[in-house]
Amino acid sequence: MMRTALLCVVVCWLAILAGCTTQQAAKQEIKQVAEKGEKLQYVETDTGRWLIHDVNRPAPPVISPGTGSTPSQAGQAPSDAIVLFDGTDTDLSGWTSGDGKSPAKWIVRDDYMEAVKRSGPVKTKQKFGSCQLHVEFATPSRVTGSSQGRGNSGVFLMANYEVQILDSYDNETYPDGQCAALYGRAVPLVNVCRGPGEWQSYDIIFHRPIFKGEEVVKKATFTIFQNGVLVHDHVVLVGGTGWKGKHAISDYEPHEDKLPIMLQDHGNPVRFRNIWIRELAD
Numbered sequence: 001m002m003r004t005a006l007l008c009v010v011v012c013w014l015a016i017l018a019g020c021t022t023q024q025a026a027k028q029e030i031k032q033v034a035e036k037g038e039k040l041q042y043v044e045t046d047t048g049r050w051l052i053h054d055v056n057r058p059a060p061p062v063i064s065p066g067t068g069s070t071p072s073q074a075g076q077a078p079s080d081a082i083v084l085f086d087g088t089d090t091d092l093s094g095w096t097s098g099d100g101k102s103p104a105k106w107i108v109r110d111d112y113m114e115a116v117k118r119s120g121p122v123k124t125k126q127k128f129g130s131c132q133l134h135v136e137f138a139t140p141s142r143v144t145g146s147s148q149g150r151g152n153s154g155v156f157l158m159a160n161y162e163v164q165i166l167d168s169y170d171n172e173t174y175p176d177g178q179c180a181a182l183y184g185r186a187v188p189l190v191n192v193c194r195g196p197g198e199w200q201s202y203d204i205i206f207h208r209p210i211f212k213g214e215e216v217v218k219k220a221t222f223t224i225f226q227n228g229v230l231v232h233d234h235v236v237l238v239g240g241t242g243w244k245g246k247h248a249i250s251d252y253e254p255h256e257d258k259l260p261i262m263l264q265d266h267g268n269p270v271r272f273r274n275i276w277i278r279e280l281a282d
């Protein structure tokens with residue numbers, strides 16, 4: 001016990017000494033630069049005030065980047081991501097049905113899950129706010145229906161804000177409802193869809209809306225890459241994305257700071273694989 005306490009004192013003393021030495025070295029460097037008549041450059045950051053090129057500024061954590069997907073095989077998530085679905089969760093134990101309680105009723109095969117008609121959406125049990133979200137999806141290879149009836153699903157951030165999934169490969173519909181649209185709100189910059197049955201990806205950078213009472217004081221923003229191509233460049237979501245009838249808008253409605261990721265059942269057997277998320281500061 002005595003030994004441990006003594007060790008702690010020595011370690012603390014060494015840490016303080018090291019800190020003092022670093023500070024003294026920094027002060028000496030600043031003095032030398034000032035004597036040469038050079039202008040010092042500082043930057044204010046979340047971690048404090050740092051000199052430009054300051055070796056003492058905290059370095060970012062080291063992670064591994066994972067691997068990319070191929071048409072036949074899903075890639076691996078970065079090492080600091082939360083894996084939401086990689087095919088190993090065969091009974092979808094990390095997901096629920098739309099009520100947030102009962103088991104998810106979608107089918108899992110190989111490394112993907114598939115929407116089951118009239119089973120409703122599926123939601124993650126974990127809740128998230130601002131995030132980087134990676135999702136891979138494939139609309140049915142057997143083409144049926146047209147417009148909104150063809151390969152329709154969706155990725156809902158915070159179970160509220162829909163990034164549309166649709167088979168938009170040679171399929172006309174209203175532009176703010178085509179694949180990669182922020183449904184009813186924002187049209188993607190380009191149509192970069194692959195064909196029916198082909199795996200595609202969304203990489204979504206989402207910053208959640210912030211509410212004060214009934215008011216939204218900071219609106220949500222989306223930056224989205226579809227199949228590696230930028231389709232939304234820091235778009236401010238001006239209101240909700242819910243369907244309220246033709247030409248009717250939906251407004252923001254206050255909600256919790258964190259809510260599930262939700263995938264839509266719109267009656268078409270759309271498939272999903274390799275879903276992972278990294279939480280971001282607001």
Ligand code: MG
Nearest residue numbers: 152153154165
């Ligand atoms: Mg949809």
